Amino acid sequence: MNISIVGSGYVGTTIAACLADFGHEVTNIDIDETVVEKINAGKTPIHEPGLEDLVAEHGGNRLRATTDYAAVRETAVTFLALPTPSTDSGSIDTSIIETSTRSLADALADKEESHLVVIKSTVIPGTTEEVLLPILDATATEETTRHQVAVNPEFLREGSAISDFKDPDKIVLGTDTTESHQRLTSVFEPFLAESDTAVVETGIREAEMIKYANNVFLSTKISLINELGNVCKEYAVDAYEVADAIGLDDRICERFLQSGVGWGGSCFPKDTKAFVAAARDAGYEPSLVEAAIEVNDKQPVRLLNLLEAHVDPGGNRIAVLGLAFKPGTDDIRNSRALPTIEGLRERGAEITAYDPVAAENMRERFPEIEYAESAREALADAHGAVVVTDWDEFAALDEEFDRMADPVVVDGRRVITRRNGIVYEGLTW
Numbered sequence: 378m379n380i381s382i383v384g385s386g387y388v389g390t391t392i393a394a395c396l397a398d399f400g401h402e403v404t405n406i407d408i409d410e411t412v413v414e415k416i417n418a419g420k421t422p423i424h425e426p427g428l429e430d431l432v433a434e435h436g437g438n439r440l441r442a443t444t445d446y447a448a449v450r451e452t453a454v455t456f457l458a459l460p461t462p463s464t465d466s467g468s469i470d471t472s473i474i475e476t477s478t479r480s481l482a483d484a485l486a487d488k489e490e491s492h493l494v495v496i497k498s499t500v501i502p503g504t505t506e507e508v509l510l511p512i513l514d515a516t517a518t519e520e521t522t523r524h525q526v527a528v529n530p531e532f533l534r535e536g537s538a539i540s541d542f543k544d545p546d547k548i549v550l551g552t553d554t555t556e557s558h559q560r561l562t563s564v565f566e567p568f569l570a571e572s573d574t575a576v577v578e579t580g581i582r583e584a585e586m587i588k589y590a591n592n593v594f595l596s597t598k599i600s601l602i603n604e605l606g607n608v609c610k611e612y613a614v615d616a617y618e619v620a621d622a623i624g625l626d627d628r629i630c631e632r633f634l635q636s637g638v639g640w641g642g643s644c645f646p647k648d649t650k651a652f653v654a655a656a657r658d659a660g661y662e663p664s665l666v667e668a669a670i671e672v673n674d675k676q677p678v679r680l681l682n683l684l685e686a687h688v689d690p691g692g693n694r695i696a697v698l699g700l701a702f703k704p705g706t707d708d709i710r711n712s713r714a715l716p717t718i719e720g721l722r723e724r725g726a727e728i729t730a731y732d733p734v735a736a737e738n739m740r741e742r743f744p745e746i747e748y749a750e751s752a753r754e755a756l757a758d759a760h761g762a763v764v765v766t767d768w769d770e771f772a773a774l775d776e777e778f779d780r781m782a783d784p785v786v787v788d789g790r791r792v793i794t795r796r797n798g799i800v801y802e803g804l805t806w
């Protein structure tokens with residue numbers, strides 16, 4: 378099948394490469410010429426484990442890229458994999474996806490056969506039918522067949538996007554006609570033939586909401602384990618042992634039960650805020666999700682309060698270990714390191730930050746703090762340390778703490794294994 382995908386971010390490039398790997402002819406459309414050149418030369422524009430090999434194999438062959446929307450006319454299906462960022466009020470900003478849909482509509486204006494436009498981006502229920510479909514319909518003429526829309530949300534995690542795409546828990550197909558359902562199903566046919574993955578066949582609005590429900594549920598689950606962990610800490614109870622035990626109940630499940638300094642990244646913070654804004658717009662006050670956001674905002678403050686109980690950050694050097702929003706990425710968007718560094722600066726601390734891959738991104742945000750080449754170097758003349766990202770390499774720190782004058786370590790991710798000879802505080806244990 379000939380498929381086009383608009384957007385070459387981690388979602389767009391991942392699905393383009395994986396669909397080419399399933400045997401489809403795929404065209405990736407992006408406004409960035411450098412990205413287009415890279416893909417055609419078999420080079421990945423983003424870092425994602427496993428993507429390099431797939432783009433090297435298919436780039437320039439079954440996977441091609443272009444800046445020209447006219448390419449969609451040669452395809453039967455177009456996936457829109459574009460960002461839906463937050464506005465200042467927290468609601469979603471659909472301007473990027475609207476502009477792109479306009480370009481798509483112009484390109485499809487004289488296409489006689491019907492075309493299926495599939496929304497991959499995270500959008501509030503009603504957006505596809507009430508905002509995007511009218512844009513497509515505006516250019517339709519008597520001669521052209523009415524275009525179809527569908528919603529196929531993605532559940533890929535940065536750092537494991539390829540394996541999440543190839544081995545998903547579920548595939549959600551939100552359609553409103555038999556024709557669009559059949560066409561969307563045929564995109565996944567080569568994969569479904571060899572897999573027993575659950576396929577959720579549903580309506581367009583339900584598919585839009587499933588994506589929000591998934592992310593809102595997971596982030597609220599983490600905030601709940603964080604709140605339990607905060608209370609555990611007050612009672613000198615190890616929250617990780619508690620989480621291990623309750624995770625054995627398959628109604629709860631052990632995944633996403635790691636308590637600590639909270640959730641970040643480009644999805645959970647944006648999607649929880651957009652969900653709250655959409656609920657309020659509809660006249661409903663989503664107090665539980667608001668509380669989940671509040672707990673998340675407070676975790677870095679608790680981390681700093683714990684540090685302050687042992688060492689005054691004012692005028693002292695504090696090492697911040699981990700800057701990425703999670704291990705395996707250099708992405709610092711909404712990383713818990715941001716409020717942690719801001720809080721330390723407000724308290725007058727001298728900061729040395731270290732991350733194996735995200736330091737350069739953080740340097741653009743905080744050029745005035747110091748950056749170390751290793752955790753060892755960051756700890757060398759520090760009076761205290763906070764751990765913000767659970768990079769495996771932090772588990773092996775041991776003699777590094779001996780180099781500190783009075784080692785105080787506040788661990789926001791339960792990653793440090795050393796307990797003796799240092800003042801060790803786990804955030805939730």
Ligand code: UGA
Nearest residue numbers: 531532533534535599633634635639640641642644702703
């Ligand atoms: C998340 C979802 O997990 C994906 O299913 C979804 O497709 C994606 O958002 C999206 O909407 O595009 P991602 O943001 O890549 O994926 O990262 P996660 O692995 O979910 O981690 C999010 C945050 O939660 C990280 O800051 C992580 O450290 C934190 N976390 C995760 C915890 O604090 N505790 C946990 O137990 C798990």
